[in-house]
Structures are given as C-alpha cells and as structure tokens.
Amino acid sequence: MIGRSSPFFEAAKHAVLVIGALIVILPFYVMLSYSLKSPQEIETNTGGFIGAQAPMVNEYCVKLGNTREDCTETPVVFNYTQAFKQAPLLRYLLNGVIVTVSIFLIQVVVALPCAYALAKLKFWGRDAVFTMVLFCLLIPVHAIALPLYIMLAKVGLTNTYAALVIPWTISVFGIFLMRQFFMTVPDDLIDAGRMDGMSEFAIVWRVMLPTAIPALLAFAIFSVVAHWNDYFWPRVVITGNRDLFTPPLGLREFRGGADGSDWGPMMATATIIVTPLIVAFLMAQRRFIEGITLSGMK
Amino acid sequence: MPDVAASLPADFPTRHAVVDTPQGRQARTALYFVAPAVLLMLLILITPVIIASVLSFSSYSLGSPGFEWIGAENYERMFTRSTYQKMLTATLTYVLVVVPMSVILGLGAAMMINSLRRGRDIYKTIYFLPVMAALLATAIVWEFTLHPTIGLVNKTLADGCEVGWLYVLLSGSWLGGDPAASWFGHGCADGFPLWLGNRNYAIWTICFIGIWQAFGFNMVLYLAGLTSVPRELYHAAEMDGAKSAWERFRLVTWPMLGPTTVFVVTITTIRSFQVFDTVEALTQGGPSKSTYVMMYAIFEKAIRQNLIGMGAAITVVFLFFVMVLTLVQRHLVERRVHYS
Numbered sequence: 090m091i092g093r094s095s096p097f098f099e100a101a102k103h104a105v106l107v108i109g110a111l112i113v114i115l116p117f118y119v120m121l122s123y124s125l126k127s128p129q130e131i132e133t134n135t136g137g138f139i140g141a142q143a144p145m146v147n148e149y150c151v152k153l154g155n156t157r158e159d160c161t162e163t164p165v166v167f168n169y170t171q172a173f174k175q176a177p178l179l180r181y182l183l184n185g186v187i188v189t190v191s192i193f194l195i196q197v198v199v200a201l202p203c204a205y206a207l208a209k210l211k212f213w214g215r216d217a218v219f220t221m222v223l224f225c226l227l228i229p230v231h232a233i234a235l236p237l238y239i240m241l242a243k244v245g246l247t248n249t250y251a252a253l254v255i256p257w258t259i260s261v262f263g264i265f266l267m268r269q270f271f272m273t274v275p276d277d278l279i280d281a282g283r284m285d286g287m288s289e290f291a292i293v294w295r296v297m298l299p300t301a302i303p304a305l306l307a308f309a310i311f312s313v314v315a316h317w318n319d320y321f322w323p324r325v326v327i328t329g330n331r332d333l334f335t336p337p338l339g340l341r342e343f344r345g346g347a348d349g350s351d352w353g354p355m356m357a358t359a360t361i362i363v364t365p366l367i368v369a370f371l372m373a374q375r376r377f378i379e380g381i382t383l384s385g386m387k
Numbered sequence: 388m389p390d391v392a393a394s395l396p397a398d399f400p401t402r403h404a405v406v407d408t409p410q411g412r413q414a415r416t417a418l419y420f421v422a423p424a425v426l427l428m429l430l431i432l433i434t435p436v437i438i439a440s441v442l443s444f445s446s447y448s449l450g451s452p453g454f455e456w457i458g459a460e461n462y463e464r465m466f467t468r469s470t471y472q473k474m475l476t477a478t479l480t481y482v483l484v485v486v487p488m489s490v491i492l493g494l495g496a497a498m499m500i501n502s503l504r505r506g507r508d509i510y511k512t513i514y515f516l517p518v519m520a521a522l523l524a525t526a527i528v529w530e531f532t533l534h535p536t537i538g539l540v541n542k543t544l545a546d547g548c549e550v551g552w553l554y555v556l557l558s559g560s561w562l563g564g565d566p567a568a569s570w571f572g573h574g575c576a577d578g579f580p581l582w583l584g585n586r587n588y589a590i591w592t593i594c595f596i597g598i599w600q601a602f603g604f605n606m607v608l609y610l611a612g613l614t615s616v617p618r619e620l621y622h623a624a625e626m627d628g629a630k631s632a633w634e635r636f637r638l639v640t641w642p643m644l645g646p647t648t649v650f651v652v653t654i655t656t657i658r659s660f661q662v663f664d665t666v667e668a669l670t671q672g673g674p675s676k677s678t679y680v681m682m683y684a685i686f687e688k689a690i691r692q693n694l695i696g697m698g699a700a701i702t703v704v705f706l707f708f709v710m711v712l713t714l715v716q717r718h719l720v721e722r723r724v725h726y727s
Contacts, residue, residue, distance in 0.1 A: 102499045103506065109496065110513045113599065116528040117516065119539060123531065134542050203424035211410065212417035218425060225432045227710045231661050231682065235689050235698045236435035236442070242449055259427035289416040318521040321663045321682065325690055337523040341668060344527055352531065359524040370519045374512060378607050381518060 120363070123356035127164035131352050140164055149174075164353060169361075171354035177331065178358060181339035188253045188335060189316045193309055196260040201301075204267035205293045209279055219268075225261040231321055238325050248333060252326040257316065263308055270304045271297060310380025314366060336362040436706065442699035449693055461700035473676040474684045474701075480590055481680055482659045485597040490651055492598065493605025498640070500606070501613045511610065514603040522600055526665040529596050533582040541579040548575035586674040593678050596665050601658065605651045612647030616640060646720065653716040657709055681705050 118138070123131055126140035142163045149171070150160035162170075172178055206212065207219055230237070237256050238247070246252045274297065282292045298305070320337040327333045334342065340362055343355050370377045443461055447454040465471040500510050517525060532539045547553045554575065558566035566572045574580070582592045620639045629638050663682040666672060672679035672687065681701055689698020 099504060102503060106496070106499055106503075106506075106510050109492075110510060113513055113517060113603070115539075116525050116532060117520070119532050120524070120528045132537055134537060134539070199423050199427060202420035206417040206420035210413050210417035210420070212414035215417070218421050221425065221428055225428050227713045228432050228436060228706065229657065229661065229709060230432075231663075232702065232705050232709060233432070233435040233439060235685055235695070235702050236438040237431070238690060239438065239442075239449065239695065240435065256431055259424060259431050261428065261432070264424060289413065289420070293420070314519065318523075320521070320523040320667075321661075321686075324667065325686065337521050337664075340521075340524055340527065344668065356528070356531075359528060363520045363524050366519050366521075367516065370515070371512070374508075374515075377519070378515065382604065382607050382611070 120356050120359050123352055124168050124360045125165045126353060127167070128353060130164070147171075168353035168357040171351075172357040172361060175351075175354060176339055176343055176358070178336075178339060178361065180332065181334045181336045182361070184250075184333060185317055185336045187250065189313045191250075191254050192257045192316050193312045195254065195258045196263050196312060197305070197308075199258060200260055200263040200267055201298065202290075202293050204264050204271055205289075205297050207264070207268045208271035209274075209276070210289070222261050222264050222268075225259075226265060230256050234322060234325050241326060247326050248328060248330045250333065253323060253333070253335070256322065260308075260312070263312075266308060267301060267304065270301055274300055306376065307380040310377055314377075314381060317366060439699045439702040439706070442696055443703045444696075445699075446696045447699075448695050454696075457696065461697050462704075464697070465700055465704065470676060470679070471684075471701075474679045474681060477590055477672075477677060477679050478660065478681045481594055481597065481662055482656060484591075484594040485601060485659045485662075486652060486655050488594075488598045489601040489605055489655055490648070492602040493651065494609050494644070494648075496602065496606040497609035497613060498636075501610060511607070514606050516603070517600045518604045518607075522664045523668055525600065526596055526668050529599075529665075530583060530669050533592065535579070535581045535584065540582075544571075544574060544579045547571075583669050584674060586677040589670050589674055589678050593662070593665050593670065597659065597662060601655055605655060608647055608651050609644065612644045613640070616643045649716055649719045653712055656712055660705065660708060 122138050122140075125138075125142075126136050127143070127145050130136035130140045142165065144161045144163055145167060146157055147160045147162055147167055151157060203218075207215060207222070234256075241247050241252050241255070246255070278296060278300070279292055282296045287295065318337065319335075320341070323335045323338050324341070327335075327338060331339075331342070340355070340358050343351070343358055444456055444458060445454045446457050446460075465475075496510070496514055500507050503510075533541070535541055547557060548571075554566065554571070555561050557571040558564070558569040558575075559571070560566035560569075567576060580588045582588050616639065620643065621635055624635055624638045627638075629635050661682055662680050663686065666678050666680050666683045667686065670678045672683050681704075685698045685701050685705070688694045688701070
C-alpha cells in the first residue's frame with residue numbers, strides 16, 4: 090500500500106488480525122490444554138489452561154493390581170504416559186519416520202537422474218519423456234488410490250511398508266522442479282566434470298546434487314510434511330495391522346475407542362504427533378514456507 | 388568432440404568409446420537415467436488411470452472370480468441415484484465454499500499484514516500453523532471444541548446467554564428484533580447446534596475446518612505475490628487519479644496478482660476436491676449423506692463395500708474434474724493473466 094496508514098487504521102487492522110489469530114490458535118490451545126488437564130476438569134471445563142494439577146488416581150494402574158498410593162499421579166503425567174501405554178505410540182512414530190524418510194530418499198534417487206537427463210543430456214525421446222512428466226502432473230496420487238489399491242491387493246502387498254511407500258516413489262513434481270533448477274546450472278560445470286573423467290552418473294551425484302541442495306531441501310520439507318501428515322493413503326492400505334500404523338492412523342484408532350475419560354491421553358497423542366513439524370517450522374520458518382509453497386514456483 | 392575422448396585418462400573404460408561417439412554414449416546414459424522414472428510413471432500413474440477407466444464400465448469386485456461389463460450403468464447411477472446426487476452436492480458445496488472463502492481470506496490477510504508497520508511476522512507464523520499440523524489431528528480437536536455439551540464453543544455461547552449485554556448484542560434485540568426469535572435466542576432457549584451431528588450444519592462445519600486449514604497457505608502465496616508488485620505502479624495510478632484505496636486495489640494490486648490468483652485458485656480447488664480426513668474422522672459422510680464427499684464415497688463404496696466398478700466410475704469423474712481444472716490453469720498461465 091502507498092503512504093502511511095493512520096494510527097486508527099493500523100489499530101483496526103491489528104484488531105481484525107488478532108481475532109483471526111485467536112480463531113486459528115483455538116484448536117491448538119484446546120489440544121495442549123486438554124493434554125494437561127484431568128478428565129473431570131475437561132468435562133466440567135474448569136481449571137483454566139493447565140488445570141489444577143491435583144494428583145489423581147490412575148484407574149488403569151489400579152486394575153493391574155497396584156496400590157492406590159502407587160497409582161497416584163498428576164494429570165499431565167497421567168495423560169502423557171497413557172498416550173504411550175494404551176497404544177504403541179512409539180511404534181507409530183517410528184513407522185512415520187521410516188515411511189517419510191524412505192519415500193523422500195527413493196523420490197530423490199529416481200527423480201534426480203531423470204531431471205538431469207531432461208535438462209542437460211541430448212537423447213532421442215527427450216521431448217516425449219518431458220511431455221509425459223507434464224501429463225502426469227495432472228494426476229494426483231490420492232485420486233487414483235482405488236486402482237492403486239487394487240493393484241497392490243492383487244500382488245498381495247496391502248498391509249506392508251511397501252504399500253505405504255510405493256505410490257509415492259515417483260514424484261513427477263520433483264522431476265519437474267529439479268529439471269527447472271538444473272536448466273539454470275551452467276554447462277561449463279558439467280563439461281569440466283566430463284573433462285576430469287567423471288561418468289555421467291558421478292556428475293549427477295557429485296556435481297549436480299551439491300548445487301541443488303537449496304532446492305532439494307525445500308523439496309524435502311514439502312515431501313516430509315505431506316507424508317507425515319497424510320491420513321488417506323495409510324487408511325486405505327493398512328487395515329487392522331497396528332504394527333504398520335502411521336501416527337495419524339494411531340490417533341484415529343485412539344479416537345475410535347475413546348470415551349470421555351480418554352480425552353486427555355488422546356489430546357496428548359495429538360500433541361505428540363503434531364509437535365515435531367510445528368517445532369521444526371518455528372525454528373526454520375522461511376525454509377518451511379518456501380518448501381510448502383514450492384508448488385508455487387512454477 | 389573428439390578432443391573430449393582424447394583427453395580421457397588412460398584407465399577410462401574406452402570399450403564403448405571405440406564403437407560409439409560421445410553423443411551416442413550420452414544418449415545411452417540418458418536412457419538409463421530416465422528409465423526408472425518412466426517405468427514408475429507408467430506403472431504408478433498411467434496404468435491406474437487406465438484400470439479405473441476400464442473397471443468403471445464393469446461390476447468388478449475384489450475376490451470374485453469374474454465380472455460383467457455393464458456399460459455406462461455406473462455413470463448413469465451416479466447422475467440419477469439420490470446417494471450420488473448428494474455426493475456431488477456435498478462435494479461441490481464444499482469446493483464452492485472453501486475455495487472462494489480461503490482465497491479471499493488469504494488475500495485479505497496478506498494485504499493487511501503487508502501494510503502493517505509492525506507485527507507482520509507473528510501473524511504470518513500463526514496463520515501458517517494449520518498448514519503444518521496434521522489435518523486429522525486438528526480435525527479431532529475441532530470436534531472436541533464443537534462438542535455439543537462440553538465443547539468450548541457451545542459452552543462459551545451458553546455462558547453468553549447469561550450475560551445481559553452480550554445477549555442483547557448477539558440476539559439482535561438492540562436492532563428492535565424479538566430476541567427469542569433470533570438464532571442466538573433460539574440457542575439460549577433450546578441449546579446450541581450439534582454442529583457435526585446436525586445435517587443442516589455438518590457440511591458448513593466441515594467447510595469451516597477446511598477454510599481454517601487452507602487460508603494460511605494462500606496468504607503466504609499472496610504475500611510473495613505482493614512483494615513483486617512494483618511500488619511505482621501505485622504512484623502512477625495515483626497520478627492518473629486513483630485516489631481511494633479501492634481504486635488502487637482494482638487498478639494495480641488485483642491485476643498484478645493475477646498469476647498468483649490463478650495458481651492459488653487452482654491448487655485450492657484441487658485440494659478441496661480431495662477433502663477426506665475431516666469427513667472420515669468426524670461425520671463418516673453423514674448425517675443423512677450431507678457430507679458425503681467424493682473421496683469419502685470412493686473409500687466407502689469401493690474399499691469398504693468392495694463395489695469397485697462404482698468406485699472406479701467416481702474416480703474417473705473425479706480425475707476429469709481435476710484434469711480439466713489444471714488444463715484451464717495452464718492455459719491461463721500461458722496467456723499471461725497479467726493485464727488481461
């Protein structure tokens with residue numbers, strides 16, 4: 090905008106933005122607050138943000154034959170320990186890491202050489218391959234989940250890690266992005282590599298990869314955020330086998346069996362699942378915003 | 388390029404070099420490089436589209452030995468049966484509410500934040516938080532917040548009934564209306580809505596969560612777009628008589644943001660078509676199919692009930708929507724949406 094807005098306008102804008110911010114934050118506030126409070130406080134909506142933290146008796150612990158004294162703990166301890174005890178949350182988190190990391194690594198191994206070839210090598214069929222990439226950009230993987238599910242079911246791969254990873258191994262967007270990036274790398278750099286006797290393969294990993302680190306980092310954030318948070322695809326291919334649950338599936342299952350008394354542990358689970366990305370985002374905001382809005386770089 | 392071959396070190400494997408030109412070698416290497424990607428594109432993206440198209444004309448189900456060709460019956464059903472009409476209604480309602488709202492809010496927030504003297508970063512950070520958090524987790528929290536009896540929203544509304552001035556303000560009696568006849572008055576007397584459990588409210592509640600989640604993403608893209616608007620254009624517009632803020636917006640900001648808008652609208656639309664997490668976790672398509680969106684229909688019909696032919700037909704219609712949208716976007720981008 091031009092000029093300086095009056096103090097009145099400035100204050101009015103802040104007022105609107107603060108109301109917006111409160112609405113945006115509300116669920117995060119509720120999530121964190123409930124993860125700290127006792128079941129009674131949640132049900133009666135008392136105790137403010139963190140609750141009174143009055144010691145409470147853990148009934149699950151009593152049922153296991155412990156004395157009531159041994160089973161007395163504060164609500165926050167109760168909620169967070171129950172989150173890990175009632176479901177194998179650690180396993181879910183580990184699965185989440187395994188799946189997101191494998192997806193990203195395979196995407197890079199497949200996309201980088203292809204992007205390099207499309208950007209810098211002359212070969213018969215290059216235009217055809219690039220056209221194919223542009224066509225495939227039209228197909229969201231979620232949209233073709235059903236035929237993919239049928240294919241995986243036919244080869245007996247549902248309920249495996251492979252099923253969680255395979256559909257995402259090809260990132261046409263990654264190919265497109267890296268190709269655009271490689272186009273800007275000067276040919277001299279590649280020719281110098283060839284002069285030094287490097288194979289094309291070595292050029293991809295030892296010359297092109299280092300120049301592409303910023304773009305690759307942005308793509309990594311894009312990919313990891315999408316797959317850590319993805320719920321639809323795991324829901325389709327993982328049926329019942331808890332050992333393969335990703336964090337969102339674990340949270341959903343928790344909810345399925347939750348009555349009011351489990352709200353605290355469930356909100357603790359939600360907090361644990363959401364926290365890693367939020368913390369990473371708060372620490373490296375610019376990189377994250379770049380990465381998530383990558384698709385705007387076309 | 389023979390000098391390149393000559394400059395190779397002595398131990399370089401020259402087996403191919405003897406037979407081939409360097410260009411020939413480069414071409415072969417290139418084929419190795421693109422082969423994995425091409426194979427995966429064919430297998431994971433293109434084959435499924437073909438499979439879905441073929442199966443959509445059949446009554447196939449997993450595990451059954453054979454299947455019948457039933458022509459366009461699945462498609463006919465989709466446009467005649469009330470279940471699928473509700474599906475299309477729910478999906479289009481969601482898209483037509485979430486896209487404009489999250490684009491307008493995204494643009495509004497971006498312009499306000501951009502014109503602030505201080506505090507820009509804090510708003511930007513907060514508004515972007517929902518984009519980072521798993522939608523499933525935040526959806527479940529929204530469900531608790533909107534819980535009919537112990538949720539924060541209805542509790543707060545009910546508490547508001549007790550506060551005299553707030554009741555007057557929200558029930559509209561200060562405008563001369565009958566307080567008991569207003570929405571707020573009704574809520575105070577008979578309880579506030581069930582939100583997700585009421586078929587008149589459920590789809591709007593799902594839309595609200597969708598907007599809540601999406602607009603921060605659009606805001607960030609618009610903020611990037613705004614930084615690329617040259618300030619001289621505003622001066623020029625002012626010289627030409629554009630005095631009001633609205634005139635400057637209409638003549639400069641909006642046209643200059645054209646490319647951003649095309650992109651934002653396309654990506655928000657494609658994402659809105661794919662809404663699933665909130666519906667699956669909170670309403671399962673109900674009450675009475677009022678939130679029965681397409682992705683959920685595919686999941687329920689084809690994967691849960693094994694009606695694969697029908698699911699494939701929905702998939703094809705879905706893909707058609709998404710592809711047309713993307714092609715329109717590309718067309719607009721190529722025609723330079725600036726200055727149009």
